[in-house]
Amino acid sequence: xxxxxxxxxxxxxxxxxxxxxxxxxxxxxxxxxxxxxxxxxxxxxxxxxxxxxxxxxxxxxxxxxxxxxxxxxxxxxxxxxxxxxxxxxxxxxxxxxxxxxxxxxxxxxxxxxxxxxxxxxxxxxxxxxxxxxxxxxxxxxxxxxxxxxxxxxxxxxxxxxxxxxxxxxxxxxxxxxxxxxxxxxxxxxxxxxxxxxxxxxxxxxxxxxxxxxxxxxxxxxxxxxxxxxxxxxxxxxxxxxxxxxxxxxxxxxxxxxxxxxxxxxxxxxxxxxxxxxxxxxxxxxxxxxxxxxxxxxxxxxxxxxxxxxxxxxxxxxxxxxxxxxxxxxxxxxxxxxxxxxxxxxxxxxxxxxxxxxxxxxx
Amino acid sequence: xxxxxxxxxxxxxxxxxxxxxxxxxxxxxxxxxxxxxxxxxxxxxxxxxxxxxxxxxxxxxxxxxxxxxxxxxxxxxxxxxxxxxxxxxxxxxxxxxxxxxxxxxxxxxxxxxxxxxxxxxxxxxxxxxxxxxxxxxxxxxxxxxxxxxxxxxxxxxxxxxxxxxxxxxxxxxxxxxxxxxxxxxxxxxxxxxxxxxxxx
Numbered sequence: 001x002x003x004x005x006x007x008x009x010x011x012x013x014x015x016x017x018x019x020x021x022x023x024x025x026x027x028x029x030x031x032x033x034x035x036x037x038x039x040x041x042x043x044x045x046x047x048x049x050x051x052x053x054x055x056x057x058x059x060x061x062x063x064x065x066x067x068x069x070x071x072x073x074x075x076x077x078x079x080x081x082x083x084x085x086x087x088x089x090x091x092x093x094x095x096x097x098x099x100x101x102x103x104x105x106x107x108x109x110x111x112x113x114x115x116x117x118x119x120x121x122x123x124x125x126x127x128x129x130x131x132x133x134x135x136x137x138x139x140x141x142x143x144x145x146x147x148x149x150x151x152x153x154x155x156x157x158x159x160x161x162x163x164x165x166x167x168x169x170x171x172x173x174x175x176x177x178x179x180x181x182x183x184x185x186x187x188x189x190x191x192x193x194x195x196x197x198x199x200x201x202x203x204x205x206x207x208x209x210x211x212x213x214x215x216x217x218x219x220x221x222x223x224x225x226x227x228x229x230x231x232x233x234x235x236x237x238x239x240x241x242x243x244x245x246x247x248x249x250x251x252x253x254x255x256x257x258x259x260x261x262x263x264x265x266x267x268x269x270x271x272x273x274x275x276x277x278x279x280x281x282x283x284x285x286x287x288x289x290x291x292x293x294x295x296x297x298x299x300x301x302x303x304x305x306x307x308x309x310x311x312x313x314x315x316x317x318x319x320x321x322x323x324x325x326x327x328x329x330x331x332x333x334x335x336x337x338x339x340x341x342x343x344x345x346x347x348x349x350x351x352x353x354x355x356x357x358x359x360x361x362x
Numbered sequence: 363x364x365x366x367x368x369x370x371x372x373x374x375x376x377x378x379x380x381x382x383x384x385x386x387x388x389x390x391x392x393x394x395x396x397x398x399x400x401x402x403x404x405x406x407x408x409x410x411x412x413x414x415x416x417x418x419x420x421x422x423x424x425x426x427x428x429x430x431x432x433x434x435x436x437x438x439x440x441x442x443x444x445x446x447x448x449x450x451x452x453x454x455x456x457x458x459x460x461x462x463x464x465x466x467x468x469x470x471x472x473x474x475x476x477x478x479x480x481x482x483x484x485x486x487x488x489x490x491x492x493x494x495x496x497x498x499x500x501x502x503x504x505x506x507x508x509x510x511x512x513x514x515x516x517x518x519x520x521x522x523x524x525x526x527x528x529x530x531x532x533x534x535x536x537x538x539x540x541x542x543x544x545x546x547x548x549x550x551x552x553x554x555x556x557x558x559x560x561x562x
Contacts, residue, residue, distance in 0.1 A: 009542055
């Protein structure tokens with residue numbers, strides 16, 4: 001039918017044609033048409049030009065409308081009109097109503113108290129709002145009973161735990177990748193040294209170039225936790241929202257380490273994770289895990305490598321300790337327990353390192 | 363389950379709409395965010411007063427939330443919102459802005475003023491063309507401009523425009539073809555003005 005089109009109007013009145021120009025739909029159909037009807041090329045061009053010009057004129061409008069402000073008004077309007085002003089005098093006299101009223105008043109007070117308490121904290125909502133000034137965000141809320149996986153445009157994969165939410169732009173900025181988390185999620189971030197990846201979660205900012213880690217940041221919790229699985233992560237805290245990255249006082253985290261931010265005291269500290277895991281990619285298959293009559297120092301060095309954790313011990317004293325043991329792929333602490341029981345020592349964690357105290361062996 | 367980006371297909375709209383009807387406020391907010399800009403531009407086409415447009419959108423969404431239990435499942439959320447916005451304008455503005463006359467007298471007046479804009483001719487011709495279309499758009503009747511906007515900015519089908527504007531499809535066609543003529547005359551006139559300018 002469209003082969004009979006002669007006037008520009010014929011094209012402008014064709015829904016499929018308009019959708020092709022405006023939304024790039026029906027691409028194949030129209031490219032085929034142009035191939036078969038080269039004589040229609042100029043009139044199609046003219047129609048296309050007119051549509052695009054009108055489109056760009058209309059597109060230049062509306063920038064002055066304030067989306068955020070209007071939405072605030074909408075929320076206010078919805079809340080105000082929840083209870084239409086209809087109560088008669090009789091209604092107010094019933095005893096039931098008095099109970100309800102005092103209950104509502106109590107709720108109000110609790111809410112007021114809670115609101116006041118949470119002031120001064122960096123909230124998910126405030127973070128999203130300040131990032132939205134630069135970029136429109138997509139929000140995913142996990143209301144299901146299990147975790148969900150979200151794939152971002154850079155093919156990073158985020159596993160969002162139940163009851164958590166994540167906001168991210170459909171397209172990242174040129175120089176950085178920014179997301180906002182409330183709740184708990186595991187991040188497996190695609191490597192891109194030119195575009196650092198930032199996770200804003202309450203007061204804590206986590207910056208990486210490409211690695212995997214877990215963040216737990218519930219709005220009502222007293223702690224924000226960042227645990228590293230692979231790679232290197234830098235973590236810093238902010239009292240107020242500042243998207244311009246200071247990275248001063250940042251903690252550098254390595255695998256098996258975690259940063260804990262204590263919200264009441266505003267302190268950020270580095271620790272080992274509860275159960276340090278073997279760093280599979282760092283394990284040298286040629287290094288034996290079976291030790292017969294060797295100095296414990298040698299075993300400590302192997303353990304350091306297997307878990308990527310620094311062990312601090314007195315080399316002179318412990319060099320006398322000769323033991324026989326086999327390292328298994330089990331928890332670091334079980335193995336340290338075993339070794340310490342043999343050499344009569346103790347250990348403790350300080351600043352994400354382990355200090356081993358022993359009086360040595362005779 | 364791996365979820366890629368939420369795309370703009372209407373399938374997703376229907377899901378959002380259903381969630382919103384069940385009281386999901388985040389679905390409501392997503393619908394709002396998704397359509398605010400386009401509804402705003404449509405609103406500005408109906409009435410250039412920014413505050414009125416913001417008020418209209420505000421009322422549409424407040425109304426939507428309050429009546430959510432009574433709303434039916436709509437197949438085309440976009441269409442529904444455009445109709446609601448248009449109705450809102452009809453309600454708030456005493457004078458019916460859609461009663462504009464369709465004759466092209468306004469436009470002929472405008473053509474007379476074109477020659478006084480010759481200073482702009484020194485600019486690049488494309489720029490002039492765009493500006494000229496813009497001026498011609500301003501001289502379309504309200505209904506013509508509305509139809510043109512829905513057609514070429516929002517990319518809607520003739521049927522959808524008929525539904526939104528509550529007129530017959532044939533009337534939409536008539537409105538559009540009158541607009542084409544006006545736009546065309548405007549462009550032709552522009553070219554002759556350039557010629558006159560050059561010959562002088």
